[in-house]
Amino acid sequence: MTNPMPAPEVEYSDPLDDTRERDDAMPREASSIELKGLRKQFGKDMVALDGVDLTIEAGEFFTLLGPSGCGKTTLLRILAGLEDPDDGKLLIGGKDVTDIPPHRRSVNTVFQSYALFPHLSVRDNLAFGLRMRGESVAERQRKVAEVAEFIQLGSLVERRVDQLSGGQRQRIALARALVCEPNVLLLDEPLSALDAGLRGQLQVELQRIQKRLGMTFVFVTHDQDEAMVMSDRIAVLDSGIIQQVGTPSEVYEHPVNAFVARFMGHDNLFAIQRSADNWVDTDLGRLQLDAAQQRAEQQGWLLIRPETLELGGEVPPGYNRLEGIVKERLYRGSRIEYRLEINGVNLMVVTSNLGQRLHAVGDKVTVSVCPEDLVRVAA
Amino acid sequence: MADMSLVVRGRAVVSETRHLLFSVMPGAVWIIVFLVLPSVYLMAVAFMTNGPYGQPQMPLSLESFRQLAGFGFLGWSPGNLYTLLRSLWQTLLSTVLVVIVAYPIAYYITTCREKWRPIMLLVVVVPSWTNQVIRTFGWMNLLAPGTPLSDAAQALGLIAPNMGLYPSNFAVTLGLVYNFLPFMVLPLYAAFEKLDTAQVQAAQDLYASPVRAFWHAVFPQTLPGLLAGTVLVAIPAFGMYVIPELLGGGKGMMLGNLVANQFAGSANWPLGAAGAILMLIATFAGLFAMRRIGKRLGGGEEVVI
Numbered sequence: 001m002t003n004p005m006p007a008p009e010v011e012y013s014d015p016l017d018d019t020r021e022r023d024d025a026m027p028r029e030a031s032s033i034e035l036k037g038l039r040k041q042f043g044k045d046m047v048a049l050d051g052v053d054l055t056i057e058a059g060e061f062f063t064l065l066g067p068s069g070c071g072k073t074t075l076l077r078i079l080a081g082l083e084d085p086d087d088g089k090l091l092i093g094g095k096d097v098t099d100i101p102p103h104r105r106s107v108n109t110v111f112q113s114y115a116l117f118p119h120l121s122v123r124d125n126l127a128f129g130l131r132m133r134g135e136s137v138a139e140r141q142r143k144v145a146e147v148a149e150f151i152q153l154g155s156l157v158e159r160r161v162d163q164l165s166g167g168q169r170q171r172i173a174l175a176r177a178l179v180c181e182p183n184v185l186l187l188d189e190p191l192s193a194l195d196a197g198l199r200g201q202l203q204v205e206l207q208r209i210q211k212r213l214g215m216t217f218v219f220v221t222h223d224q225d226e227a228m229v230m231s232d233r234i235a236v237l238d239s240g241i242i243q244q245v246g247t248p249s250e251v252y253e254h255p256v257n258a259f260v261a262r263f264m265g266h267d268n269l270f271a272i273q274r275s276a277d278n279w280v281d282t283d284l285g286r287l288q289l290d291a292a293q294q295r296a297e298q299q300g301w302l303l304i305r306p307e308t309l310e311l312g313g314e315v316p317p318g319y320n321r322l323e324g325i326v327k328e329r330l331y332r333g334s335r336i337e338y339r340l341e342i343n344g345v346n347l348m349v350v351t352s353n354l355g356q357r358l359h360a361v362g363d364k365v366t367v368s369v370c371p372e373d374l375v376r377v378a379a
Numbered sequence: 380m381a382d383m384s385l386v387v388r389g390r391a392v393v394s395e396t397r398h399l400l401f402s403v404m405p406g407a408v409w410i411i412v413f414l415v416l417p418s419v420y421l422m423a424v425a426f427m428t429n430g431p432y433g434q435p436q437m438p439l440s441l442e443s444f445r446q447l448a449g450f451g452f453l454g455w456s457p458g459n460l461y462t463l464l465r466s467l468w469q470t471l472l473s474t475v476l477v478v479i480v481a482y483p484i485a486y487y488i489t490t491c492r493e494k495w496r497p498i499m500l501l502v503v504v505v506p507s508w509t510n511q512v513i514r515t516f517g518w519m520n521l522l523a524p525g526t527p528l529s530d531a532a533q534a535l536g537l538i539a540p541n542m543g544l545y546p547s548n549f550a551v552t553l554g555l556v557y558n559f560l561p562f563m564v565l566p567l568y569a570a571f572e573k574l575d576t577a578q579v580q581a582a583q584d585l586y587a588s589p590v591r592a593f594w595h596a597v598f599p600q601t602l603p604g605l606l607a608g609t610v611l612v613a614i615p616a617f618g619m620y621v622i623p624e625l626l627g628g629g630k631g632m633m634l635g636n637l638v639a640n641q642f643a644g645s646a647n648w649p650l651g652a653a654g655a656i657l658m659l660i661a662t663f664a665g666l667f668a669m670r671r672i673g674k675r676l677g678g679g680e681e682v683v684i
Contacts, residue, residue, distance in 0.1 A: 080580075080584055081583075081584075082580050082583070082584070101583070101588075102580070102583040102584050103583050103584075103585075103586045103587055103588050103592075104586075107584075108584055108585065109580075109581070109584045111577050111580070111581055112577075113575060113577050115575060115577035115578045115580065115581035116578075116581075117578060117581075117582075117596055117600075118600065119599040119600050119602075120599075128582070128585050128587075128595070129585035129586050132582075132585055132586040132587040132591060132595070133586045176585070177584075177585075180585065180586070
């Protein structure tokens with residue numbers, strides 16, 4: 001099929017600029033979500049969800065984060081009603097909806113593939129949910145015009161879906177769900193098919209839409225940067241189990257275990273060989289810890305965030321001092337990353353580019369780190 | 380210099396034209412000799428007069444069309460009209476039944492695991508590899524008087540005692556549905572396979588019950604397949620000869636049989652030619668209607684016929 005008239009990309013201007021006036025017919029009623037002991041198994045031994053307990057507050061931007069196959073999409077599909085849990089309960093807005101089919105749930109989904117209907121115009125796509133819900137033609141027209149203006153794609157409503165660019169399709173898919181004014185909006189990796197630039201733009205836009213509408217958003221992604229940028233809270237999943245729930249800074253700075261730490265992009269994890277009240281032994285040597293980091297268990301991991309390390313210069317009193325050799329230097333513009341070798345193990349250091357002298361590969365350097373910045377992580 | 384380049388370009392055009400001519404020639408000759416010329420001949424015959432031995436002869440007349448309309452030397456009889464109406468009805472009925480049977484089959488195959496799908500399609504197609512006449516004889520054996528199926532139909536009071544399900548119009552319809560099923564299943568399967576299953580879920584997510592999800596999200600997208608299948612089923616069914624000949628008996632005759640009889644038994648070539656032209660016109664009218672419907676319903680998705 002040919003595309004006779006390629007749609008020009010609509011120039012992005014901030015449609016949700018808070019200073020702009022607009023009448024607020026868009027939804028305000030948000031629902032909380034409660035999951036109680038949700039289990040789901042595919043076939044004999046593929047456990048997708050292994051007892052998930054979770055509460056998502058009304059009006060929250062909540063992200064399910066994890067590698068592929070961790071169960072995050074299954075969880076989202078259970079919320080939508082497209083999958084039935086084997087066990088457990090699902091409450092939306094305090095109401096048990098576990099056995100309610102998808103078309104009777106006030107929940108709408110933005111699908112990863114967008115799943116726009118190719119046989120319908122953009123307008124009919126947007127009106128689909130309202131039509132199925134039996135709203136009058138006049139009501140439909142009013143709401144579709146409103147949502148099209150809201151996402152700034154009003155000029156495209158007569159187009160066919162195959163005449164839209166990827167970014168436009170994404171926005172139409174979002175609008176098609178928003179126009180139904182659901183209590184909960186589910187988003188299944190909606191940005192994964194877009195190029196990096198557009199993706200960043202839509203991350204900001206999505207977050208603003210959510211804040212403006214005060215709707216509960218449940219967002220699924222495998223990209224920890226995306227999750228941190230957008231979310232109020234993040235749940236990190238692995239093998240059908242929730243590993244940690246917390247704000248982006250909690251999850252990033254204080255991961256509860258090595259899986260979460262690695263998934264959040266931390267490289268500097270060192271196995272703890274021995275520990276006492278205020279020190280640990282690792283391959284790097286003995287390091288002083290803040291007393292607050294005391295743990296009952298001896299073993300586990302030590303997390304050193306690369307941006308907390310100071311390279312060269314004076315070592316302030318009480319700081320840990322390490323010596324290593326620069327093995328690799330990555331110049332990233334705003335920051336510079338070094339890979340050091342200390343006692344035969346790698347240590348990543350990230351410094352802001354403030355115009356200081358760069359260390360060359362092969363240089364012997366001193367590294368200092370405040371004891372308070374060292375974090376103990378469970379295995 | 381300018382003249383030189385012109386000459387060169389002129390030569391290139393000539394050689395390209397010649398090249399095209401040579402590559403198209405065999406096919407064109409084939410079509411002209413075996414399709415265009417016989418059709419022209421048939422048309423000429425239709426306007427001729429029937430000779431004493433059934434051979435077409437001068438003068439030109441519209442006599443054969445008069446006969447086709449039912450005017451014989453005994454006055455008007457509705458026989459041919461019935462045959463035409465029966466052909467249309469059998470075509471319509473069998474096409475509708477084929478659609479009803481083929482939709483679930485095609486959909487079911489798309490829900491099967493990927494490695495099973497070619498096998499399932501093969502199962503649908505394999506019967507059509509056997510000669511049509513042989514398969515139709517098979518149905519004769521299944522539907523004849525005294526067979527379990529006929530006995531069951533008698534017990535239910537559907538047919539008179541000591542009669543069989545064959546010969547009858549019912550047997551013709553059954554034969555047509557059976558014969559043309561693969562031609563509907565395949566294009567529908569292709570349409571279903573192109574469909575993104577996420578769209579069905581999206582429809583349900585957007586408050587459509589399963590039935591409405593099918594009707595509003597799935598069915599419109601299978602229309603190109605449905606139209607292609609309809610063309611593949613309805614047109615050959617309309618001109619079908621073997622099935623009504625074998626399963627229909629005297630009251631099951633269709634237009635194809637009428638035409639064949641004029642060329643063989645009754646020996647009235649001009650009348651047969653007139654019937655053939657009527658079939659041709661009906662076919663083109665049907666195709667034209669399909670195209671119009673396809674363009675309206677399928678949006679930009681052109682149904683290639």
